[in-house]
Amino acid sequence: MNDTHYDLIILGGGAAAFAAAIRANGLGARTKMINAGLPLGGTCVNVGCVPSKALLFVSELLHLARSNPIPGVEMSLREVDFRKVVAHERALVAQMRREKYESVLANLSSVSFEEGWAHFRSPHEVEVNGQRYTADAFVVATGSRTAVPPIPGLQEAGFITHIEALQQERLPKSLAVVGGGPMGLEFAQLFARFGVEVTLLQRDSTIFPQGEPEAVAQLAAILQQEGIAIVTNAQVQEVRQAEEGLKEVVFSDGDQQRTIAVEEILLATGRTPNTGRLAVDQAGIKLDERGAIIVDEALQTTASHIFAAGDVTNAPLRLETTAGHEGTIAAENALRGTRHTLDYTSVPFTIFTDPQLAGVGLTERQLMAQLGRCACRTVPFSYVPKARILGRTEGLIKMVVHPDDGRILGVHILAPSAGELIAQAMVLVKKEMTIDEVAQSLPVFPTLSEAIKLAALAFRKDIAHLSCCV
Numbered sequence: 387m388n389d390t391h392y393d394l395i396i397l398g399g400g401a402a403a404f405a406a407a408i409r410a411n412g413l414g415a416r417t418k419m420i421n422a423g424l425p426l427g428g429t430c431v432n433v434g435c436v437p438s439k440a441l442l443f444v445s446e447l448l449h450l451a452r453s454n455p456i457p458g459v460e461m462s463l464r465e466v467d468f469r470k471v472v473a474h475e476r477a478l479v480a481q482m483r484r485e486k487y488e489s490v491l492a493n494l495s496s497v498s499f500e501e502g503w504a505h506f507r508s509p510h511e512v513e514v515n516g517q518r519y520t521a522d523a524f525v526v527a528t529g530s531r532t533a534v535p536p537i538p539g540l541q542e543a544g545f546i547t548h549i550e551a552l553q554q555e556r557l558p559k560s561l562a563v564v565g566g567g568p569m570g571l572e573f574a575q576l577f578a579r580f581g582v583e584v585t586l587l588q589r590d591s592t593i594f595p596q597g598e599p600e601a602v603a604q605l606a607a608i609l610q611q612e613g614i615a616i617v618t619n620a621q622v623q624e625v626r627q628a629e630e631g632l633k634e635v636v637f638s639d640g641d642q643q644r645t646i647a648v649e650e651i652l653l654a655t656g657r658t659p660n661t662g663r664l665a666v667d668q669a670g671i672k673l674d675e676r677g678a679i680i681v682d683e684a685l686q687t688t689a690s691h692i693f694a695a696g697d698v699t700n701a702p703l704r705l706e707t708t709a710g711h712e713g714t715i716a717a718e719n720a721l722r723g724t725r726h727t728l729d730y731t732s733v734p735f736t737i738f739t740d741p742q743l744a745g746v747g748l749t750e751r752q753l754m755a756q757l758g759r760c761a762c763r764t765v766p767f768s769y770v771p772k773a774r775i776l777g778r779t780e781g782l783i784k785m786v787v788h789p790d791d792g793r794i795l796g797v798h799i800l801a802p803s804a805g806e807l808i809a810q811a812m813v814l815v816k817k818e819m820t821i822d823e824v825a826q827s828l829p830v831f832p833t834l835s836e837a838i839k840l841a842a843l844a845f846r847k848d849i850a851h852l853s854c855c856v
Contacts, residue, residue, distance in 0.1 A: 388520075390517070390518065390519045390520060391488065391519070391520045392415075392416050392417060392418045392519065392521040392522075392800070393410070393415035393416045393417060393521065393522055393523065393654070393721065394410050394416075394417045394418075394522070394523050394524070394525065394717065394720060394721055395417070395418045395419075395420065395512060395519060395524050395525075395715075396407075396410070396417065396418070396419045396420070396522075396524070396525045396572060396591065397420055397421075397504050397512070397524065397525070397526045397527065397529060397664070398418065398419075398421055398428070398525075398526065398528040398529060398696070398698070399421030399422075399424070399425075399426045399427065399428055399695055400427060400428020400429055400430065400527060400709070401427075401428060401430055401696065401706050401709040401710045401713065402525075402527035402529075402695035402696030402697075402709040402713035402716070403421065403426075403428070403525070403527040403695075403696075403713060404434065404487060404490065404491075404708060404710075404713065405695075405709075405710040405711070405712075405713030405714045405717070406525045406527060406695065406713040406714065406716055406717035407419050407491070407494055407497045407604050407713075407717075408490070408494065408714070409713070409714045409717040409718055410496070410497065410595075410717045410721060410845040411494040411495065411497050411621035413472065413717075413718075413721050413722070414496055415496060415721050416496055417494075417496055417497045417498070418497070418498050418499075418500065418519060418521070418537065419491070419497055419498070419499045419500070420499075420500050420501075420502060420504040420512070420514050420782035421499070421500075421501060422501060422502050422503040422504070422527075423503075423529075423660070423813070424489040424529075425483060426483060426488055426491065427482075427483045427486065427487040428529050429484050429529055429697075430706045431479060431483050431486065431487065432479060432550070433486050433548060433549045433552055434706075436478065436479055436482055436538070436575070437475045437476070437478070437479050437552045437562065437777075438439065438548065438552060438572060438576070438851035439738055439757075440474070440475045440478055440479075440737075441471065441472075441475055441552065441576055442576050442738055442739075442740070443570060443788070444471050445575065445576045445740075446579070446740050448463065448466065448580070448853050449579050449612075452465040455776075455777030455778070456777060466580070468555065468556070468557055468580065468663070469555045469556075471672075471811075472553070472554065472555050475552065475839075476553075476690055477577075478723070478735070482795065487535045487561045490523045500514060500515070502514040502515040503663050505663055505664055505665040505668075506664060506666065506668040506669040506671075507665075507668055508664045508668055508669070509668075509669045509670055509689055509690070509691070509692075510522070512524075514556075519766065523691045523692070523693070523720035523721060524629050524669075524673075524691065524692040524693070524720070525692075525693050525694065525713065525716045525717055525720055526664065526687070526692065526693070526694040526695075526698055527677060527694065527695045527696045527698060527709075527713055527716070528660040528661070528664065528696060528698045529659075529660050529697045530657035530658055530659050530660055530697035530704070531547075531657065531658055531660060531725070532547040532548065532549075532653055532654075532655070532657065532658070533653075533655050533656040533657055533658040533660075534653060534814060535564075535622075535653075535655050535657070537622050537623070537624065537625055538623070538624045538625070539625040539626050539627075540625045540651075542625075542627065543626060543627045543651070543652075544623045544633070544651070545651040545652070545653050546626075546650060546651070546652050546653070547652070547653050547824065548573065548652075548654070551573055551577075551652055551817075557577070557580055557582055558577075558582055558648075558649035558650040559582065559583065559649050559689060559782075560582065560583040560584075560585075560632075560647075560648040560649045561574075561577050561582050561583070561584050561634075561648055561649065561650050561651070561652055561655055562585050562586050562587060562635050562646060562648040562650075563577075563584060563585070563586045563587065563652045564622055564635075564651060564653050564654065564655055565587070565588065565589075565654035565655040565656065566586065566588035566590065566592075566593040566594060566654070566738045567593075567594060567654060567656075568594075568735075568738075569654040570586060570588070570593075570652075570654030571586075571593060571594065571605075571653055571737055571739050572737065572738055572739055573587045573608065573610070573652055573654065574614050575609060575614065575739050575740065576610065576768050577652075578609075578612055578613055578614050579612070580619075581613075583613075583648075584613070584614045584615065585614075585615040585616075585617065585623045585646055585648065586609075586614055586615065586616045586617065587617050587620040587622060587637055588616065588617065588618050588620060589619070589621055590618065590619070591618050591621075592606070593605070593606050593609075593616060593618065594737065594743065596749075597743060597745060597749070597798065598745065598749050598750065598784050598798040600764055600782060600784060601743055601745075601782055601784065601798055601799070601800040602743070603700055603742070604780070604781070604782060604800055605737075605739060605743050605800055606799050608741070608780060609653050609739070615825055617637070617639055618632050619639065619643075620638070620639055620641055620717070621637060621638045621833055622635060622636070622637045622708070623637055623638060623643070624636040625634045625639065625651065625807065628659055630648060631649065632647040632648065632748075633647070633648055633649070633650070633651055634646070634647050635647075635648060635651065642651055642827060645743065656772070657697060657704065658677060659673075659676060659677050659678040659698045659699070660695060660697075660698055661673060661678070661679060661698060666679070667733065669692060670688060670692075671687045671688055671689050671692060671694075672687070672688040672771040674700045676700070678698065678699055678700040679694040679698050679699050679700065680699075680700050681693070681694050681699045681701060684715070684719050684724075684725045684726065684727055685699070685701070685712055685715055685716045685719060685728075686847055691720070692720075693716035693717075693719055693720045694716065695709060695712035695713045695715070695716040696708075696709035696712055696713065697709065700711075701728075701730075701741075702730045703730050703733055703735075705733065705735065707733065708728065708730070708733055708775055710760040711728055713730060715727070715728060726780075729816075731747065731815075732746060732747060732812055732815045732816035733746070733812075734807035734808040734809065734811070734812045736804060736808060740802065740803065741778070741780060741781050741800050741801050741802050742797075742800070742801065742803065742804035742805050743800050743804060744797070744799050744800075744804035744805050744807065744808035745796070745797065745798040745808065746796065746797055746808055746811050746812045746815050747786065747794075747795050747796030747797060747811075747815040748786050748795045748796035749786065749796055749798065750762045750784070750786055750796075751786075752796075753786055753795060753796070757788075757789070759789050759843065760786060760787075760789060761785075761786075761787040761788065761789040761792075762784060762785065762786050762787065763784070763785050763841055763844040763845055764782055764783070764784040765782065765783050765784075765785075765837065765840050765841045765844050765849065766779070766781075766782050767779045767780070767781035767782060767783070767800075767801050767834075767837065768836045769830040769837075769840055769849055769850070770834060770836055770840060771831070771836065771854050772832040772834050772836065773801070773802075773834060773835050775832060776802070778801070778802045778806055780800075781799070781800040781801030781802070782799075782800050782801075783797065783798070783799045783805070783837045783838065783840075783841045784796075784797070784798045784799075784841070785797055785821070785838075785841040785842065785844075785845075786798075787821055787845065791820065792820040792821045792822060792845070793819070793820055794811075794814045794815055794819055794820065794821060794842075795815065795818075797811035797814065797838070797841070799811070799837070801833055801834060801837065802834070807834060807835055807837065807838065810835060810838055811838060816836070821845045821846070822842075822844035822846075824838060824839055825842045825843050825846065826841060829841055832854070832855065
């Protein structure tokens with residue numbers, strides 16, 4: 387046996403790469419995983435989902451202590467030791483990396499691992515650490531990194547990305563978040579709740595253009611009520627180093643030019659695929675204008691024996707959940723010659739602000755573009771008994787329904803635990819259930835999940851005149 391030849395070589399060490407390795411191991415394929423940059427686990431466990439949600443939870447506890455909605459309950463809040471909070475977050479990351487990645491890899495008997503930057507030397511050959519390896523098939527899953535826009539003076543003045551933001555042991559007094567979307571919104575609220583003066587600069591007309599306008603507008607209002615300054619249609623023109631360690635951000639706000647001075651700048655301006663070191667031209671892999679690997683519906687690249695998964699591709703969605711499933715599909719297709727695909731239409735998203743913004747399926751705008759008409763209902767969470775009990779009525783649910791047959795095509799929720807609720811909505815959209823079927827369901831009373839039934843009932847009844855138990 388040639389020690390340098392493999393059935394499959396996987397480039398990367400994150401969610402998509404690990405899913406590919408697990409599937410390859412299950413198929414008994416002799417596999418090599420090569421990773422560099424972030425530690426095993428990639429973005430999510432090291433510098434993404436896990437650490438950010440850990441800090442978001444702490445910030446939610448702080449907010450609850452300060453703004454507890456229940457009369458007669460006074461919650462004392464002592465000084466927060468941010469250094470200890472970050473130490474806890476890092477310990478959690480290290481533990482989950484060991485348990486969910488390092489230990490998992492150690493138990494994959496047919497998968498070997500090497501740390502290092504790999505690049506293609508030919509369609510079937512890569513080089514890493516001066517050693518060349520060949521394979522029958524490849525899965526490229528090298529992920530992405532923060533996109534740094536070409537703003538004059540930005541590099542000289544300095545900035546942080548989500549990576550540095552999750553590792554700081556000292557909070558800045560003021561922060562400009564450049565960019566909206568999930569990352570910008572989550573970090574803006576997180577830092578604001580820790581007492582940082584936050585300004586969010588979003589170039590679009592709304593903080594989350596992909597979302598349902600009613601829910602997005604309400605979330606923006608909530609963030610503003612918490613003290614976050616939100617500027618939409620903001621085009622950052624220049625960054626300058628100012629006195630006393632401050633940084634001046636010059637931006638246009640409509641027809642006006644404005645300048646703010648902040649201690650730190652956080653970039654949330656999108657992601658750039660990690661393809662620069664791969665020498666993809668040597669393998670016959672084509673990239674799009676973003677530098678992402680072009681794949682077809684089966685995740686096959688322009689080189690027939692090379693597949694790609696996760697953030698490095700031009701696939702429709704770039705989420706942890708889709709990356710993992712794509713990795714499994716890519717390995718299966720690469721090793722068995724199958725043509726499995728992923729249905730992206732019923733994949734939910736969640737922005738982990740508080741309240742959370744979640745959605746699955748079509749928006750009203752998308753259905754109107756398809757049919758020219760839409761059956762939609764929006765129900766405020768003030769109609770949900772459990773929300774009233776919790777004193778958390780600042781949300782809504784919107785259901786997008788086919789006007790002819792009542793099939794549920796989209797559900798969008800702004801509420802505490804919306805990320806949990808959207809899992810139920812995902813099944814409704816995937817199975818194309820109707821509003822009448824959901825109206826006959828019996829969710830537990832009182833729970834927030836009743837909101838989904840209430841939204842379905844709203845198409846047939848005036849829910850303002852229904853009792854709680856209906």
